[in-house]
Amino acid sequence: MFDVLRPLVSSIIDSNNSSDVKMQDICELIKAEVPHYDWVGFYFKNGDKRELKLGAYAGEPTDHNIIPFGKGICGQVAESNQNFIVPDVKAQDNYIACSITVKAEIVIPLFMNEENIGQIDIDSNTANPFTKDDEHFLEFVNSEVAKIL
Ligand code: SME
Numbered sequence: 001m002f003d004v005l006r007p008l009v010s011s012i013i014d015s016n017n018s019s020d021v022k023m024q025d026i027c028e029l030i031k032a033e034v035p036h037y038d039w040v041g042f043y044f045k046n047g048d049k050r051e052l053k054l055g056a057y058a059g060e061p062t063d064h065n066i067i068p069f070g071k072g073i074c075g076q077v078a079e080s081n082q083n084f085i086v087p088d089v090k091a092q093d094n095y096i097a098c099s100i101t102v103k104a105e106i107v108i109p110l111f112m113n114e115e116n117i118g119q120i121d122i123d124s125n126t127a128n129p130f131t132k133d134d135e136h137f138l139e140f141v142n143s144e145v146a147k148i149l
Pocket residue numbers: 039041062064067071072073074075094095096097098105121123
């Protein structure tokens with residue numbers, strides 16, 4: 001599945017659309033094609049502030065447009081610069097719930113010139129669905145997006 005999606009992501013990056021449209025198209029593509037992706041979004045550092053701001057996303061609207069560094073899974077990744085897989089969100093103390101249907105989450109930092117400038121965040125309604133394959137695929141997606149920022 002991910003091997004089929006990689007060239008599709010690259011073709012979105014190579015299209016003539018704006019960066020915002022490209023990121024929106026990527027969110028919609030991977031949410032539609034990966035069965036265990038139920039919400040897909042990009043958060044980016046909000047200027048000079050120690051907070052993340054929601055960019056493109058596909059799935060239900062969320063109240064969490066702004067997430068302070070350190071808060072929730074996303075805010076922790078903003079500080080750790082590390083991939084974060086949460087197999088069971090109920091087992092996390094520092095977690096911000098967006099929807100009661102969400103069972104698992106993966107957040108992968110997005111680097112530009114080796115600086116952590118944002119992240120891709122995926123919520124899943126399936127328990128413990130994420131593997132190394134998801135990590136590698138989402139690292140690829142972020143490296144592609146970094147080219148257009
Ligand atoms: N669950 C995230 C918040 C963002 S929503 O999933 C869209 C977190 O704990 O950081």
